Amino acid sequence: MTNILVTGGLGYIGSHTVVELQKEGFDVVIIDDLSNSEAFVLDRISQITGIAPDFHQFDLKDKQKTAQFFQENKIDGIIHFAASKAVGESMEKPLMYYRNNIVGLLNLLEAAKENQVDNFIFSSSCTVYGQADKLPIDESAPIKKAESSYGKTKQMGEEILEDFSAAFDKKVIALRYFNPIGAHESALIGELPKGVPNNLIPFVTQTAAGIRECLSVFGDDYPTRDGTAIRDYIYVVDLAQAHVKGLKRLISGENTSNYEIFNLGTGTGSTVLEVVNAFEAANNVKLNFKIVGRRAGDITAAYADNSKAENELGWKPETPLEYALKTAWEWQKTL
Ligand code: UFG
Numbered sequence: 049m050t051n052i053l054v055t056g057g058l059g060y061i062g063s064h065t066v067v068e069l070q071k072e073g074f075d076v077v078i079i080d081d082l083s084n085s086e087a088f089v090l091d092r093i094s095q096i097t098g099i100a101p102d103f104h105q106f107d108l109k110d111k112q113k114t115a116q117f118f119q120e121n122k123i124d125g126i127i128h129f130a131a132s133k134a135v136g137e138s139m140e141k142p143l144m145y146y147r148n149n150i151v152g153l154l155n156l157l158e159a160a161k162e163n164q165v166d167n168f169i170f171s172s173s174c175t176v177y178g179q180a181d182k183l184p185i186d187e188s189a190p191i192k193k194a195e196s197s198y199g200k201t202k203q204m205g206e207e208i209l210e211d212f213s214a215a216f217d218k219k220v221i222a223l224r225y226f227n228p229i230g231a232h233e234s235a236l237i238g239e240l241p242k243g244v245p246n247n248l249i250p251f252v253t254q255t256a257a258g259i260r261e262c263l264s265v266f267g268d269d270y271p272t273r274d275g276t277a278i279r280d281y282i283y284v285v286d287l288a289q290a291h292v293k294g295l296k297r298l299i300s301g302e303n304t305s306n307y308e309i310f311n312l313g314t315g316t317g318s319t320v321l322e323v324v325n326a327f328e329a330a331n332n333v334k335l336n337f338k339i340v341g342r343r344a345g346d347i348t349a350a351y352a353d354n355s356k357a358e359n360e361l362g363w364k365p366e367t368p369l370e371y372a373l374k375t376a377w378e379w380q381k382t383l
Contacts, residue, residue: 051075051122052295053165055108055156056129057101058085060239061171061228063093064288065127067237070097072292077121080130081107084242092236108152115155118163125167125295126160128153131201134246135175135345138198149201150208157212165218167298169291170209172222174280174311175199179347183317186353187224187309195345206309213306219298220306226280226313226352228287230372231379238379239284248323249281249373253380256333263335265320267342272349276320280313280351283367283375287312290363297361304360313352314365323369330370331377 052069056062057078062085069076070093078090078101087105094100102121106113108130131149132138138145160168176199177185178192194200206222213220229249231238244260245251255263268275290312297303318326324335357363 049075050124050299051077053077053079053121053123053126054129055079055126056085056131058082058087058089059129061225061284061287062129063089063237064232064284065129065291066093066101067096067232068285068288068292069295070099070101074295076101077123078103079106079108079117081105083107084132086240089237096232096234096236108155109147111155111158114159115162118159118165123163123165125169125299126156126165127169127171127291127295128156129171131171133198135196135198136246138196138201142197145197145201149198150204153205153208157208160218161212161216167295168209168218168220169294169298170205170220170222172206172224172309173199173202174224174226174313174350174352176203176206176224177350180350183349184315184351184353185311187311187356210307218306219303220308221294221298221303222307222309223290223294224309224311225287226282226311226350228284229281230283230285230367230375232285233375235375235378235382238376248320249376252324252327252335253376255337256327256331256335256377257380261336263324263337264340265324265337266340266346268339269342270348272319274319274321277346278317278319278349278351280315280317281323281369281372282313282365283372286365286367290357290361293361293363310357310361311352311354312357312363313354315352315354317349317351318369323373326369327373327377330373333377
């Protein structure tokens with residue numbers, strides 16, 4: 049039996065990853081403090097896979113509880129999602145972001161070291177690249193000064209892990225996600241934004257559902273094919289599967305260095321208007337939208353060169369944008 053700890057396992061990407069891990073025969077233990085997730089997700093996971101994951105509700109900032117958890121549970125690998133993730137909020141509450149994302153990580157790593165846990169997957173972000181000089185973005189692109197405190201916590205997290213892997217001979221993979229979207233095909237799990245969504249897809253689905261009156265498209269004066277900003281929208285289940293591949297790579301010792309980085313995106317960029325059109329076409333609904341000014345801190349374009357993940361991880365995203373947008377809408381309709 050291989051026991052995998054998934055921190056933040058009831059959150060958006062975490063819950064989809066738990067499902068994929070269970071499907072591959074891993075035993076999953078979840079730590080989640082429910083600060084940005086819901087307890088019912090646990091039942092939903094069991095409904096999909098037929099297996100109830102072991103669940104521990106506490107905050108990783110609690111060093112004593114974290115240490116005690118590792119004394120009581122034999123863990124073979126960790127996938128660490130638990131973190132605060134709202135860019136705007138991080139600018140208003142930078143100290144909270146540093147405490148949640150850095151202190152939580154340090155407590156986890158200290159416990160992992162004490163208890164000889166050798167395999168670690170970190171949830172990072174393409175935000176570490178900022179506006180890259182060259183597109184598509186590969187892993188050798190320089191790290192730019194982050195625009196947000198959230199982005200800085202991801203950059204710091206990566207640096208902490210690089211040192212951790214070198215000093216204690218631990219195997220670490222940092223996965224840099226582009227823009228995760230969509231929901232599980234069962235429509236039992238998906239994204240659960242609290243309050244007004246910041247991200248494009250939940251705003252789109254809430255507008256289609258009539259919860260929001262109108263989608264604001266932030267800027268049509270970018271130097272792109274239709275003037276709206278370009279992102280790489282990656283289906284959340286494809287993304288979840290990359291975590292399983294990463295974990296297997298570490299456990300079987302196929303990694304080529306102690307600290308590895310992979311971009312996870314489709315390799316194709318879509319403009320905001322292309323997403324709006326694809327959503328309407330995929331779901332046969334009309335979206336109310338208007339063009340407004342640019343949003344502060346937004347970049348023009350980001351999409352991944354994912355050839356390293358394809359060649360070394362054996363991971364290739366298979367899901368078309370239209371299907372991902374269909375699952376997002378099916379999920380929204382259940383809420
Ligand atoms: N957008 C709109 N209207 C909205 C919301 C978004 O036009 O109501 C546009 C944005 O301006 C952007 C695109 O849709 O061009 C995507 O915006 P998201 O907020 O969905 O995603 P971001 O690319 O801004 O942010 C995402 C993650 C962050 C991460 C960042 C890295 O949510 O966690 O990618 O670039 F830091």
